[in-house]
Amino acid sequence: MVLNKGVNKVKSNEEILKNRLIEAKDGDKKAILEIIEMYKPLVYKFSLHYFIVGYTDEDLRQISYQAILKSIKMYEVGKVGNFTMYVKASILNNLNVLVRNTMKLKGVTSLNVTNDEGFELMDNLEADTNIEEEYVYKEKIENLRKALSNFTEEEKEFILFIYSKNSGAIAEYSRIKDVDYRKCIKMRDDILKRLRNIF
DSSP states (O other): OOOOOSSTTHHHHHHHHHHHHHHHHTTOHHHHHHHHHHTHHHHHHHHHHOOOTTOOHHHHHHHHHHHHHHHHHHOOTTTSSOHHHHHHHHHHHHHHHHHHHHHHHTTOOOTTOBOTTSOBHHHHOOOSSOHHHHHHHHHHHHHHHHHHTTSOHHHHHHHHHHHSTTOOOHHHHHHHHTOOHHHHHHHHHHHHHHHHHHO
């Protein structure tokens, strides 16, 4: 539909639009398509002014066309003001609602959401540590500290000397500390027995 140009013909353009709206409200598909075609430049303009993650320009145009269809249905011919302003407001409202709804969802997700292949995001995460093993290890260390607090200073020194990386064997401890070798063996056995009872 081509609207007539000129000051004298404005009234006739409004009359033509009014007639098309009445026909469109009655279900005339040709009238609906003519109205949509008339607002196509407005739709293109708005679709280029918005960027919404996950939506293409064509998606935004389709949403705008839906707004026009809804405007045709909701507009009360003769009661409400200018239809063009009504359509413009409707398109802008729809696009702004879409922006708000998209922003609400921004960054909201779950590691248990499944992807197209049916796997959860959690399955794709790599972990260097096993939380259960780390917890058990920390518990053992804490229990060992508690157990060592019950040993004498001599027994603690013996344990550190024998079991640390830079130390030697029982015979070396016996020689350096001038303690009988059999007494060192007995001390080791007593310490291990007490530790076994704890663990």
